[in-house]
Amino acid sequence: MKLFKIRGGVHPDDRKKLSANKAIEPMPMPKLLRIPLQQHIGAPAEPVVRKGDKVLKGQLLADSKSVISAAVHAPTSGQIMAIGNYMAPHPSGLPIRTITLKPDHDDRWIELPAEVDPFTLTLDEIVKRVADAGIVGMGGATFPSAVKLGLRKRYELHTLVLNGAECEPYLTCDDRLMREQADDILDGIRIMMHALQVEQALIAIENNKPEALAAMREASSGFNKIKVINVPTRYPMGSEKHLVQTLTGKETPARALTADIGIVVHNVATAHAVHDAVRFGRPLISRVVTVSGGAIQQPRNLHVLIGTPVQDLLDYCGGFLEQPSHILSGGPMMGHPIPDTKVPVIKGFNGVIALTAKETAIRPPMPCIRCANCVTACPCGLVPLEMAARARNGDLQGAVDLGLMDCIACGSCAYVCPAHVPLVQYFNYAKGELTLRQRAEHKQAETKRLAEQRAVRIEHQKKAKREAMMRRRQEAARKKAAAQTTETEV
């Protein structure tokens, strides 16, 4: 199949060798599981259990109450110890609503529905099963998958793209999953194709993963509508818009969805979760996590229950060789630092990467020399140096006019910058600040409404008071007049 070129991008050393040849291992049961109620984009889930309740593996703990949200299930059987606030696996380390579950080590499943043939289900039933299983995009974006599988109603779709690019250095969890469970992934892909009613599926795998490529080719050999495609290794190949452009040559319009050009992109790990959920009714309660980085004693790929503390993963991998300078969730390009190793693993965690000071090589920023390396590297065709200059000077509108909202925060610009200007960091700041301002604007409109309502109400009260006074006066005058007449009569 003919592939198309994308602009920009970088070629970081992939360092996948550290963990690529380690088979997926299950983790021992942790002492406590802490399950955050928001592990996805959208509204937090609402708890349906109480403190002290005994729950079974796969039992619903918190239900999604809005269109964009995802349910949360018990990763094992045990007792609910608390429903409260706990440090979020988020760079801010702010508290988030979390359910604490103490495993009883029986690991007893809730009664699951009998295995069904997904192709006898109606399309809405498939979407409902995916929603009930609490599946979110497992590549890291954590957008509720059921919403994406329901896109057929609003868009004309023709292609499903499976993202197995895994372009971030160090990460090997999707690679291992494709090698070891290719048939399950393929079943998930067929279910998703059916739910979306698309003609074809393209599985895109970067050419630095020949084993995964071979495994997926073999698994898909019987299905002529599913093609496995070898895409060049280049960061950010795994960005959905860039992957679609590489495969089809079509560019997704700015700030639009790939569905606008008839394509839906899902991660391969999501396909695996869909297979589990739709065929067996098993909710999303675990995932594969790569533990790697120069500071890790024995890098591994682990099958981890959602809610397991990151510290347990690190301990299982033998701890640190040396004190890491950064511990990240996700890859080194787009991952976020975790505030503490006590935070739990959530649905969107594809890796825990502990980097040494030598690997991170953080150097103090120097003035921009306008070399335009960042312009060459930007896969979105933006001018990072100009945008960053505006963001630094507080001219956020200026940055937006230059295309800030089209930036995917891939970090290619900061990676190539010879002056070590924290370019992508400026963009993350500017985007956050803009969202905050939007919210402030909304509040301002509300304030105006409240102030106006109050002014009207006070005016009403004054008027009522005046009228009452007037009435009293008239009443008094009348009484006086009446008294006078009676007096004269007497």
Next chain:
Amino acid sequence: MLAAITSLTILGIALGYLLGLASRYLKVEGNPLQAEIEELLPGSQCGQCGYPGCTAAADAIANSQAEITICPPGGLALVEKLASKLGVSIDLSSVEDKAPMVAFVNEALCIGCTKCFKQCPTDALAGGPKQIHTVISDACTGCEKCVDICPTECVAMRPVPITLQDWHWPKPDAVVVTQVSVV
């Protein structure tokens, strides 16, 4: 000669008459810029700028009697908008963005005097006579009108707690400075 004088005189009178009519019927009420600026201001009539309400403040800004940075609840975003509206260039990095504050009632001290919620321009304080008052923080604009009026000093201003939804990455410069000081 006579024809030229007559025609020009008539023309002059006619045009003068037209101008007179126009000045009467097409009269501009007030300064239109003031209305546009007032639209941008928060509209909570809090008086923190020193003017009695947003209309007066908008008037002062429109007549360049006041700086565009006078409105504390509007913050940096408002300064930016006013600067672009008025065509003023301002160094935005020099403007300090104050952290948003909301009022908080110390319930142990509140005597239920109702003074504060009569003052509140956005009805953000709720309560009744001889009952403890409370702040609806979503509606509070942080104008501090209730702070001075309270006879028991039970109203205090507190910074709005940052939640996961509000949090965003800080500006990188601040990060760089802390790193340097560590080294």
